[in-house]
Amino acid sequence: xxxxxxxxxxxxxxxxxxxxxxxxxxxxxxxxxxxxxxxxxxxxxxxxxxxxxxxxxxxxxxxxxxxxxxxxxxxxxxxxxxxxxxxxxxxxxxxxxxxxxxxxxxxxxxxxxxxxxxxxxxxxxxxxxxxxxxxxxxxxxxxxxxxxxxxxxxxxxxxxxxxxxxxxxxxxxxxxxxxxxxxxxxxxxxxxxxxxxxxxxxxxxxxxxxxxxxxxxxxxxxxxxxxxxxxxxxxxxxxxxxxxxxxxxxxxxxxxxxxxxxxxxxxxxxxxxxxxxxxxxxxxxxxxxxxxxxxxxxxxxxxxxxxxxxxxxxxxxxxxxxxxxxxxxxxxxxxxxxxxxxxxxxxxxxxxxxxxxxxxxxxxxxxxxxxx
Amino acid sequence: xxxxxxxxxxxxxxxxxxxxxxxxxxxxxxxxxxxxxxxxxxxxxxxxxxxxxxxxxxxxxxxxxxxxxxxxxxxxxxxxxxxxxxxxxxxxxxxxxxxxxxxxxxxxxxxxxxxxxxxxxxxxxxxxxxxxxxxxxxxxxxxxxxxxxxxxxxxxxxxxxxxxxxxxxxxxxxxxxxxxxxxxxxxxxxxxxxxxxxxxxxxxxxxxxxxxxxxxxxxxxxxxxxxxxxxxxxxxxxxxxxxxxxxxxxxxxxxxxxxxxxxxxxxxxxxxxxxxxxxxxx
Numbered sequence: 227x228x229x230x231x232x233x234x235x236x237x238x239x240x241x242x243x244x245x246x247x248x249x250x251x252x253x254x255x256x257x258x259x260x261x262x263x264x265x266x267x268x269x270x271x272x273x274x275x276x277x278x279x280x281x282x283x284x285x286x287x288x289x290x291x292x293x294x295x296x297x298x299x300x301x302x303x304x305x306x307x308x309x310x311x312x313x314x315x316x317x318x319x320x321x322x323x324x325x326x327x328x329x330x331x332x333x334x335x336x337x338x339x340x341x342x343x344x345x346x347x348x349x350x351x352x353x354x355x356x357x358x359x360x361x362x363x364x365x366x367x368x369x370x371x372x373x374x375x376x377x378x379x380x381x382x383x384x385x386x387x388x389x390x391x392x393x394x395x396x397x398x399x400x401x402x403x404x405x406x407x408x409x410x411x412x413x414x415x416x417x418x419x420x421x422x423x424x425x426x427x428x429x430x431x432x433x434x435x436x437x438x439x440x441x442x443x444x445x446x447x448x449x450x451x452x453x454x455x456x457x458x459x460x461x462x463x464x465x466x467x468x469x470x471x472x473x474x475x476x477x478x479x480x481x482x483x484x485x486x487x488x489x490x491x492x493x494x495x496x497x498x499x500x501x502x503x504x505x506x507x508x509x510x511x512x513x514x515x516x517x518x519x520x521x522x523x524x525x526x527x528x529x530x531x532x533x534x535x536x537x538x539x540x541x542x543x544x545x546x547x548x549x550x551x552x553x554x555x556x557x558x559x560x561x562x563x564x565x566x567x568x569x570x571x572x573x574x575x576x577x578x579x580x581x582x583x584x585x586x587x588x589x590x591x592x593x594x595x596x597x598x
Numbered sequence: 599x600x601x602x603x604x605x606x607x608x609x610x611x612x613x614x615x616x617x618x619x620x621x622x623x624x625x626x627x628x629x630x631x632x633x634x635x636x637x638x639x640x641x642x643x644x645x646x647x648x649x650x651x652x653x654x655x656x657x658x659x660x661x662x663x664x665x666x667x668x669x670x671x672x673x674x675x676x677x678x679x680x681x682x683x684x685x686x687x688x689x690x691x692x693x694x695x696x697x698x699x700x701x702x703x704x705x706x707x708x709x710x711x712x713x714x715x716x717x718x719x720x721x722x723x724x725x726x727x728x729x730x731x732x733x734x735x736x737x738x739x740x741x742x743x744x745x746x747x748x749x750x751x752x753x754x755x756x757x758x759x760x761x762x763x764x765x766x767x768x769x770x771x772x773x774x775x776x777x778x779x780x781x782x783x784x785x786x787x788x789x790x791x792x793x794x795x796x797x798x799x800x801x802x803x804x805x806x807x808x809x810x811x812x813x814x815x816x817x818x819x820x821x822x823x824x825x826x827x828x829x830x831x832x833x834x835x836x837x838x839x840x841x842x843x844x845x846x847x848x849x850x851x852x853x854x855x856x857x858x859x860x861x862x863x864x865x866x867x868x869x870x871x872x873x874x875x876x877x878x879x880x
Binding site: 253282287312315319321327376550561562 | 664700713716718725728729731732736737738739740741742743744745746751752753754755758759775777778804808809810811
């Protein structure tokens with residue numbers, strides 16, 4: 227580049243003369259900083275700028291730094307008034323500005339992080355339980371004063387949580403049914419007991435998988451939506467606006483969602499089990515040659531009615547859990563839009579985790595009841 | 599004073615850019631923008647002269663931000679021609695466009711800082727993107743740019759979410775200035791600031807214009823800003839630039855919106871306070 231920044235170094239008596247040329251600007255400086263750093267210390271400097279065509283703040287900074295960091299005088303000649311003013315202004319901006327945060331020793335940092343995470347975990351648990359209590363109190367208030375119940379909001383959530391989920395839950399369950407039937411048949415064939423694949427399909431879908439998979443799907447679909455909706459309402463101060471008008475966000479936002487999830491989870495879970503059995507049945511019919519009537523009859527024989535109760539009793543509990551986790555995380559949003567994303571993720575992860583933990587408890591519980 | 603400064607400062611041309619003092623920095627001709635049925639701009643013309651601060655005003659929805667977005671290439675206009683430094687936006691190759699972008703800085707309304715980076719890292723992003731500089735110089739540049747925009751010394755390692763609105767705007771300005779641009783776009787720089795902060799920001803923009811030899815395209819609603827620092831004001835209304843000129847010239851312009859804007863109670867108050875501060879900038 228023709229106007230690349232450059233300088234020629236000459237010595238006059240004790241003085242080092244640097245004759246600059248070209249443009250002292252960011253695109254043109256190239257290796258100028260490195261070359262300037264190699265100039266011998268201990269001599270007075272004279273910086274000649276007569277041939278400098280342009281200077282920007284970076285050029286001004288380099289000259290200013292040259293002047294600041296060296297012992298002995300440095301004089302600048304040939305600068306235009308603009309350059310002088312620019313160097314003066316940059317000099318005034320030379321303040322001790324922090325660039326990086328203070329670093330702590332790694333051990334202290336790790337211990338601090340662990341401590342903070344522990345405290346956070348417990349305070350989240352406490353706040354979650356408090357929120358749960360708040361929902362219960364609000365619900366009891368609605369029972370005593372049913373006129374405050376928001377029927378329209380609940381119906382709307384029924385549609386969003388339930389009706390709109392039928393397609394995806396159905397497809398998922400159908401495929402899961404086929405997979406279980408196929409994998410079961412492959413293993414049982416080794417004992418010549420392919421027909422027991424029907425036991426497998428019937429019991430596992432009705433008792434466990436139908437509800438569990440539905441819960442995971444609802445957590446991903448609706449739990450996240452609850453957190454994101456309420457979170458962005460929180461961000462836009464809509465929730466605060468509701469409070470100032472006298473509308474309780476608990477009544478208007480949280481309770482309808484909790485009711486919708488609680489009522490619809492058993493229905494969706496039952497639907498899911500049914501579709502999974504249809505999927506498995508079709509596989510048995512086409513692949514194992516078991517006709518549908520035989521399949522239904524066999525399911526009737528091997529699946530005890532208690533399996534259905536186990537599934538249907540778990541479902542509303544999962545629904546409450548998912549809805550409350552989503553709403554709770556949404557209500558925790560404050561600050562910026564990034565929070566909405568973080569809380570939505572947290573809502574889904576926590577909901578799925580809690581559902582699976584609780585499912586394990588239920589498994590032990592119902593076995594102890596004798597519903598095997 | 600800007601004209602004098604340029605005459606003395608007419609340096610060598612920046613490679614790839616035409617530059618002489620007569621040709622405008624930005625020239626917009628026959629701009630047409632529409633979203634669906636809604637026409638935002640129709641046959642809009644505008645020129646931005648070198649070294650000036652041009653205030654762009656207009657009612658809500660008159661397309662001030664859309665105009666800025668069209669000029670910086672974020673929005674492709676349906677028709678019309680936009681030249682910046684003599685290059686036509688839209689006709690440039692990828693590398694030419696990249697080069698042109700290094701000659702302007704844009705400050706968005708809320709700073710638009712990258713939320714996962716600290717203030718200092720935000721300022722360094724354009725520098726790292728365009729040049730290979732060693733870390734020491736990068737840190738020094740970030741430090742003096744932060745100081746130049748009047749941020750406190752401990753602002754460097756902070757994240758945008760930890761800053762107040764005014765500080766976020768200053769940090770946005772520091773990032774816009776990172777590459778030493780010759781052209782600065784500011785979208786409502788004083789919106790949401792308290793009057794003292796807004797006045798300080800106005801003063802900052804003017805002093806930066808003077809020392810760094812900037813040309814400034816400034817969208818604002820703030821009448822005080824117009825009186826305090828703008829050399830000329832462009833009024834957007836009826837889908838075009840209705841009038842461009844100094845405030846006294848606009849006051850003589852017979853259009854109901856302009857008259858109401860400058861002669862309304864707020865306009866009169868701003869004029870009075872500008873007079874008390876020994877008149878407008880120019």
